[in-house]
Amino acid sequence: MQSNGHDQTAAVRDTIYRAALALDDQRWQDWLELCAPNFHYKITSFSPEINKDMIYLQGSRKEMDSLVRMLPKHNTDHSPLHRHTSVYTIDVSEDGKSAQAVSSVVFYQNMLDGNNSHIESGETRLFLAGRYVDTFAIEDGAAKFVDREVKLDNRRLDKGSHWPL
Amino acid sequence: MPARNHTQWSANPPLETGEWVDSRIYSEQEIFEEENEKIFKHVWVPVCHESELPKPYDFRTTTIAREPIVICRGPDNEVRAFLNVCPHRGMLIERRPSGSFLEGQPSGNPKRITCMFHAWQFDMKGNCVYVAREKEGYQDRLCKENVGLRRLRCEVKFGGFVWVNLDDNPAQTVEEWCGEPFECLRESLNAEPLEVFHYHKAIVDTNYKLWHDTNSEFYHDFMHYHNRITGFNDAYFARKNFAYDNGHVVVGTFEVNYENYEGFESRAELSFPHLPPNQWYMVDLFPGFNFNLRGSALRCDIVTPLGPNKVMIEFRGLGLKRDTPEERMTRINHHNSIWGPFGRNLHEDLIGVAGQGATMGPGTEPRHILHGRHENETIHDEIGMRHYYGTWGQWMNRLPSEPDKPYTATAVAAE
Ligand code: FES
Ligand SMILES: [Fe+2]
Numbered sequence: 276m277q278s279n280g281h282d283q284t285a286a287v288r289d290t291i292y293r294a295a296l297a298l299d300d301q302r303w304q305d306w307l308e309l310c311a312p313n314f315h316y317k318i319t320s321f322s323p324e325i326n327k328d329m330i331y332l333q334g335s336r337k338e339m340d341s342l343v344r345m346l347p348k349h350n351t352d353h354s355p356l357h358r359h360t361s362v363y364t365i366d367v368s369e370d371g372k373s374a375q376a377v378s379s380v381v382f383y384q385n386m387l388d389g390n391n392s393h394i395e396s397g398e399t400r401l402f403l404a405g406r407y408v409d410t411f412a413i414e415d416g417a418a419k420f421v422d423r424e425v426k427l428d429n430r431r432l433d434k435g436s437h438w439p440l
Numbered sequence: 441m442p443a444r445n446h447t448q449w450s451a452n453p454p455l456e457t458g459e460w461v462d463s464r465i466y467s468e469q470e471i472f473e474e475e476n477e478k479i480f481k482h483v484w485v486p487v488c489h490e491s492e493l494p495k496p497y498d499f500r501t502t503t504i505a506r507e508p509i510v511i512c513r514g515p516d517n518e519v520r521a522f523l524n525v526c527p528h529r530g531m532l533i534e535r536r537p538s539g540s541f542l543e544g545q546p547s548g549n550p551k552r553i554t555c556m557f558h559a560w561q562f563d564m565k566g567n568c569v570y571v572a573r574e575k576e577g578y579q580d581r582l583c584k585e586n587v588g589l590r591r592l593r594c595e596v597k598f599g600g601f602v603w604v605n606l607d608d609n610p611a612q613t614v615e616e617w618c619g620e621p622f623e624c625l626r627e628s629l630n631a632e633p634l635e636v637f638h639y640h641k642a643i644v645d646t647n648y649k650l651w652h653d654t655n656s657e658f659y660h661d662f663m664h665y666h667n668r669i670t671g672f673n674d675a676y677f678a679r680k681n682f683a684y685d686n687g688h689v690v691v692g693t694f695e696v697n698y699e700n701y702e703g704f705e706s707r708a709e710l711s712f713p714h715l716p717p718n719q720w721y722m723v724d725l726f727p728g729f730n731f732n733l734r735g736s737a738l739r740c741d742i743v744t745p746l747g748p749n750k751v752m753i754e755f756r757g758l759g760l761k762r763d764t765p766e767e768r769m770t771r772i773n774h775h776n777s778i779w780g781p782f783g784r785n786l787h788e789d790l791i792g793v794a795g796q797g798a799t800m801g802p803g804t805e806p807r808h809i810l811h812g813r814h815e816n817e818t819i820h821d822e823i824g825m826r827h828y829y830g831t832w833g834q835w836m837n838r839l840p841s842e843p844d845k846p847y848t849a850t851a852v853a854a855e
Contacts, residue, residue: 323536324537324639329637329639331776331782332782341702341703345784351787352787352791390798433642433643433790435780435787436782440782
């Protein structure tokens with residue numbers, strides 16, 4: 276169990292960081308490849324203003340697939356989002372077939388558009404901050420996302436985004 | 441016409457007065473200050489929803505025209521509003537966005553609004569009930585009775601929104617101010633209690649009126665792929681704009697075909713009470729408040745102008761208080777898919793107004809902003825903006841197309 280557990284946490288960590296790179300690079304299909312068929316995604320936040328847990332976006336794997344395939348139809352701020360992710364904890368189940376991980380995540384916006392790109396392009400701004408709370412299925416030494424909750428600290432989101440975080 | 445030189449570019453367009461405005465109304469500090477004094481300090485502002493302070497002693501804080509405000513629910517269940525300013529030495533009394541006065545605070549007792557600075561305390565009606573070492577310091581010269589909070593006009597109306605007016609003697613009640621435009625939604629909003637399920641805010645470098653314009657004109661549906669594909673049909677192009685007194689506008693309803701967008705579904709089953717399936721009404725209130733009912737979810741935008749070229753927009757989503765968890769989840773998903781911070785349309789709308797803000801900052805040269813489309817008052821007719829700026833001109837006594845001149849009624853604005 277000890278050495279197995281070590282392999283499994285390594286697999287979970289690997290999947291989280293590969294997902295971070297895929298999302299940074301807007302390789303949406305590569306990201307979805309890391310997700311199990313029953314994957315569920317959501318972006319949440321708690322609002323002290325209205326005293327409610329809120330869901331800002333959610334979808335099944337199929338819905339997220341639709342969402343990313345429709346992106347070219349929409350007008351989107353071109354400034355890329357990059358994230359810094361640190362995996363804090365990984366808890367592997369007794370049977371070694373699933374795991375939960377909590378990571379800290381900070382999203383930076385590398386301005387391309389901004390309001391006036393002549394002035395703002397090239398600058399990096401803090402965009403959002405929060406945590407990834409992920410659940411994984413582990414099979415044949417590989418970890419796949421079955422659930423990802425992006426728990427944002429923010430309620431001020433300014434222009435927001437069309438992209439999954 | 442080919443590209444124009446400066447004289448051609450600055451010449452008045454071949455349209456009637458009232459069919460364009462001068463961009464200085466979006467960029468000048470002096471006009472912004474005057475709007476706070478002449479408009480925002482005298483209109484009814486829907487500051488929050490009663491479901492945000494559901495229990496006695498719950499409170500919310502907000503701001504109108506730079507004046508901090510606290511709204512609280514008394515033990516008698518009445519919602520009241522006060523300036524959130526201590527009568528002693530001007531401290532902001534409550535610092536949090538929301539909470540309850542039921543618990544004591546480090547400087548004060550339970551069930552009191554306490555100023556932390558020198559521990560003066562007030563009840564839910566704004567009476568001062570405690571001044572620390574009152575007699576020792578003020579003898580018989582000043583007492584609690586002299587230092588109550590500043591109460592503000594406050595009404596709960598139209599589906600439970602809390603309306604506040606900084607003017608002690610507003611010219612109209614909330615009903616008189618906006619009852620007519622709300623007629624189309626009155627039954628739907630008043631049938632049963634509503635509840636806020638969504639809140640987020642944006643601070644954007646643009647003028648608040650440009651956000652309101654975007655909410656009231658639908659010509660910009662060309663930038664929303666979602667609206668083009670689910671909406672552009674005969675019924676859409678027949679959708680009417682209705683102008684009401686006080687600069688308010690209502691955009692009439694039609695049936696949206698949500699199924700035409702991949703991944704979307706009909707909203708018929710969860711329509712608000714008394715609302716036919718998949719209908720969509722929009723109420724735009726002068727000077728910058730928007731109520732938008734797309735079948736299953738109600739959205740409300742409230743602007744707080746922060747400068748000539750800076751606005752905070754608060755976005756709320758509402759459903760029925762009695763929703764089952766499944767119903768609520770469906771409403772949230774419907775709301776988010778278009779209007780959420782990660783939805784398909786809101787991001788585009790915000791890019792649009794931020795782009796306008798980028799070309800109309802303070803000190804940029806005056807430009808003509810065209811509001812001249814006439815299409816029989818239907819969806820792409822810009823009558824909504826013309827009507828709004830007619831009212832704006834009257835409140836400001838400035839001609840929107842030549843803001844240095846006093847307002848005169850134009851044929852177009854009066855249509
Ligand atoms: S400023 Fe509020 S008690 Fe002194
Ligand atoms: Fe829009």
